[in-house]
Amino acid sequence: MIQSLLIANRGEIACRIIRTARALGIRTIAVHSDADAQALHVRLADAAVAIGPAPARDSYLVGEKIIAAARATGAQAIHPGYGFLSENADFAEAVIAAGLVWVGPRPDSIRAMGLKDAAKARMIAANVPVTPGYLGEDQSAERLKAEADAIGYPVLIKAVAGGGGKGMRRVDDAAAFMDALASCKREAASSFGDDRVLIEKYILSPRHIEVQVFGDSHGNVVHLFERDCSLQRRHQKVIEEAPAPGMDEATREAICAAAVRAAKAVDYVGAGTIEFIADASNGLRADRIWFMEMNTRLQVEHPVTEAITGQDLVEWQLRVASGEALPKRQDELAIDGWALEARLYAEDADRGFLPSIGPLDLLSFPEDDGLRIDTGVEQGAEVSPYYDPMIAKLIVHREDRDAALEGLATAAGSTLVWPVRTNAGFLERLLSLDAVRAGQVTTGLIEQRLEDLRGPAGPDGDMIRVAAAGLYMTRRDETPPSFWTGMILSSDEDASASAGLAGFRLNAPSSVRVTVESLGEVSVVAFDPAEIESIYEYDERGGDAARPIELTAWGDAVLVSRAADLFAVRLAEPRGTAGAGAASDGAVLAPMPGRVTAVEVSAGEAVTKGQRLLTLEAMKMEHGLTAPFDGTIAELNAATGAQVSEGSVLVRVEPAGE
Known part of the structure; x- marks a missing residue:
């Protein structure tokens, strides 16, 4: 060793x-x-x-x-x-x-599988089924179009040296081919220094199936069964699971045997993955599954294979690299249970999956014996613009698929990150889709269901109520714990569980009013003090009538969530007081986490509508924030160089004449 x-x-x-x-x-x-x-x-x-x-x-x-x-x-x-x-x-x-x-594998093996056209030629020779397409040396636009016409649309143009979804275009008809080819070649040349492409038949109901293979320097090669990585966005995997749903034993045996033949064809040593595309329009069938490419390395999603086989693949890598034989023979490997993995990204799923950068001031994962967290960061670290925005992988292993899906959805929905935006809420919604629960996953499902996967634009009325309760306790110098839960119970719940909550509502007369603000919206919450105590003590009462609303103290605000979608709520001055309504209307908020690079006004300064007030740098771009109307700078909360969180009030403009 x-x-x-x-x-x-x-x-x-x-x-x-x-x-x-x-x-x-x-x-x-x-x-x-x-x-x-x-x-x-x-x-x-x-x-x-x-x-x-x-x-x-x-x-x-x-x-x-x-x-x-x-x-x-x-x-x-x-x-x-x-x-x-x-x-x-x-x-x-x-x-x-x-x-x-x-x-890792021998350099010759990496080269053999590194170019998609050469790799497919090897696979054909090894009797591994490949997707119908064109792999020829003639790269003229005329020849490529003629081949695409012969294959039949839709087709996929792929960079020969590509990967990670780059240098790839789907073409649905002959009229669009030339423009797509030119775009694909430009991206391939820029990303890989090689503009050569191949043409493949585009599968209309595609599933991404891959097989984990492992070889040693003694000539042994085994497979560790398959994974399904069909849930993708922009050709990037989001959810992976093992085994693949709907895979019968005969199909599994055929696809895994083909993967072993592929690995042996390049004298493979170490961990690798043979990736296949399946036409799932009539279920998974061995004659409708074709080789796509080989990844000559460990994969991000390897933990689901480790979970169902009970093997440590990194340990296997180190033993094989030390000259040892594979730790297990093929007949010693078996599938145990079901595993799913979700990739937690620092990104805003509702804004085109834009990366989100900044400090991880809050990073909280749920505690569950069946949950594995693979992460390279801790609370207090920072997501930088330089590297992949993945924060962690959440891996759940259960006896069956339904239990694994439920466990992973719960884990995603219980993950709290702030002020960086993440896809945690998106993951929970995705895992809860009927199609996903039924195993009807394809590589296009996320794009097709994006509207169903959108998160809330802001906190709802009940979330505002619970947030107001926490802020009220803070204002009374009865600071709540750093993390607590509250619940608004509906009127048809058990009377003992909802005692004291009746009458707690927005915009209603009562003995106490609290004015709060979130994302520039001001709400007035009215309640009886006793009702606030009932909400505050929810977690001691227990009850599961609805999903808990969770609060986390955050400076002068509270973070409120009912799943993994967090919103900051702050106290605001009541409407109707001198200048307060106008000040709340003139709040200039940070549109995303970022760094203030320039402050161009000072408190008390007169400004005109559209005048730049400050500049925010986020995701390698500068964003100028301007005055919403003519007025005076009533409040300035930003300084050059400061890191700010999304939704924070940077400037307040008081309208002229107020």
Whole structure:
């Protein structure tokens, strides 16, 4: 067994490799960019080496720096994780030439599967079924169009050197082909330095099925069954599960046998994945499943395979790289239960899945014995604009698919992150769709059901009520705990459970009124003080009449949620007081988390409608925030260089003449 290992990666996979290596008694060395100097994987490792500035092209993608770090620290081996240089044959060769152990497949195997056209030719020779298409050397636009016409539309244009959904276009008719080809070639040249493409028949009801394979240097190759990764957005996987729903034993045997033949065709050593596309219009059938490509590395979704087989695939990698035989024979591997994984991304699903950057001031995962969290960050860390926005992977293993779906949906809905926006609420809604529950998943399902998957635009009335309760207690110097739950029970619930809550409503006369603001909207909540105590004590009373509304203290506000969609609610001055209504109407809010790069006004200054007040930098773009009308700066809460959260009030403009 190797004694020391350098991990040429970051984030959750680096943390995962470090933990497995440590359990095997292997010393670990982390590498890090300037942006990751305090990252979790750096602190977990036995040693760490800085390798350059934040951009990956200046650090994690510079093979010479990584090899130099291995030599300087006495590492025996390098594990590339996934992404970055993990499928770079030249880097693998350089590692081996430096006298180091490469924890991955042979460079020749990487090259053999790296170009999609050459890989498909090999698969045809190995009797692995491939998608109908054109793989020829003639790359003229006329020849490519003629081949597409012969295959029949719709077709898929794919970059030969592509990956990650880049350099890929669907074409539905002959009239659109030339424009799509030109666009695809430009993106392929920009992303991969190679504008060659291939043409494939586009499958109208596609499912993405992949098989985990593993080989060793003694000629052994096994499969560890299949995964279904059909739930995707923009060709990026969102939910993965193992085994694949609707897969019968005969089809499983055929597809897994084809995957083993594919691996043997390139003398494969280490962990790899054979990816197939299936036409699921009439269920999963072996004669309607075709080879797409091979990923010559560990996959992000490998934990679901680990869960159903009880094997640690990173440990397998390290043992195989040390020259050992595979830990299990094929007849010793079996499927146990069902596992699902969800990728928690820092992104706004309701705004085109735009990345969200900023500090992770709140990062809370549920506690569940059957839930595994793979993450490379902690509360207090920051999501930077330089790397993949994945925060964590949530993995659930249960006896059957229904239980696994329910467990993962609950886990996603109970995950709280702020002020960075995440897809946690989106994941819960996706996992709750009838089509997903029925196993009717395709790669186009998310796009088709986007409207059904949208989250709430803001807190509803009941959420505002519970938030007002928490803020009222704070105002009375009875600060609530940092996290508590409340519930508004409907009138038909058991009287003992809802005692004291009747009459708690918006805009109704009572002894106490609290004015709150969220996302620029002001609400007046009226209640009796005793009612507020009932809401506040909900979690002590218990009850499951409806989903709890949860509050988390957040500076001068509370974060309110009924699932994973969080909203900040703050106290506001009541309408009708001098200037207060106008001030709330003139609130200028941060449209997203970001950094204030310029403040161009000062408190008390007169401004005109449309005048720029400040500049916010978010997701590598500058956003100018302007005055909504003529008036005076009544409140200025922003300073140059400050990080601000989405929805925070940066400026208030008091209308002229008030």
